[in-house]
Amino acid sequence: MSFHGRVSGTRIKRALGVQAALEWAFRIEQAQLELPLPPDVTEEGFGFGLEYVLLQRAVLGCKIDGGQHKIGGYTHEDAEVIAATVAGIPDRLGGKRMAIRVAELARAGLTPDWMPGAVPRCVPSIVKQNQHGTHVGSVVVGTERIRLRGPGARAAWKTIDVLACPVTFSPHPQQIEAARRGYGDWLQALGWVRDGLIECGMLREVELTRAMPKAKPWERTPPSRC
Structure with missing residues (x-):
């Protein structure tokens, strides 16, 4: 998936929904999720956050020469911004545990198992x-x-x-309920990532759309009547 190209001097942006953008960043570009250390632990050079990326761009005033993690190549800077945003998922939405889950699912190209068709x-x-x-x-x-x-x-x-x-x-009703609650938590985290990326405006070759996975895919939409 390439994002290079210009038309009349204007850079072409690829419009992606947040799930597609996450899969591109973690699966295709192999961006790494670098979580911050606990407040009482310091280690120079341990990862970076969204604030770090912002600061570097402001200081350099040019394209960041990132991509140190992808084996044999360069990790796209937009992918690193996406990964940094995921790493900042707040505790109220699951924090580090949710960040890891979001990244792992995106890397595998999967959606959380909400147990489709499950009936006790x-x-x-x-x-x-x-x-x-x-x-x-x-x-x-x-x-x-x-x-x-x-x-x-x-x-x-x-x-x-x-x-x-x-x-x-x-399956037990509580098992189904837990699986679908987990899907809802994942969806909330994706919404936070999407809104953060849109608001910060740091993506240069990817344009985040408002598209989201279905809120409750287990609820069938009733057929329309003529």
Whole structure:
């Protein structure tokens, strides 16, 4: 994916949504996510943040000669700006943990698994196999006394086990809820990254659009009526 080119002296910008821009930066350009050290730890030369990139551009007044991480080549400066922005995701949106998640998903070209098509189903908890095949297992949940009639007026009492088949729901509703909550958290972080990149105006060859992944892809849009 190349961004080079000019028309009548004007640089051509490639319009990308935030997810596509992240995948370009981390997957194609192989930008590295460099997270800041804890406040009580200092180490010269450990990564950089968005403020660092701004400062360098202001001081140099020209294109930054970045790209030290991509093996055998140059990492595009816009990709480094995107990576620096991701590294600054605030704690209220997940902080470093979310930054790592956003970068890893972008590097793999993936969207968080929101368990599409998942519906809780009642299934037996115990399944046994033998030479006759697979069958559902049961457990003793109690006992009952029953009266057995014998010949004539004779009767007898017998204690029998009460059996039940324990069941569970798979996938569990809480599992589905957690997966979709995680998708929503990821989407919020992408929105923050998108807005930050648009507002800072530091991208030179990439133009961020407002396009976002679907808010709730598990909710089907009802068909329109004529």
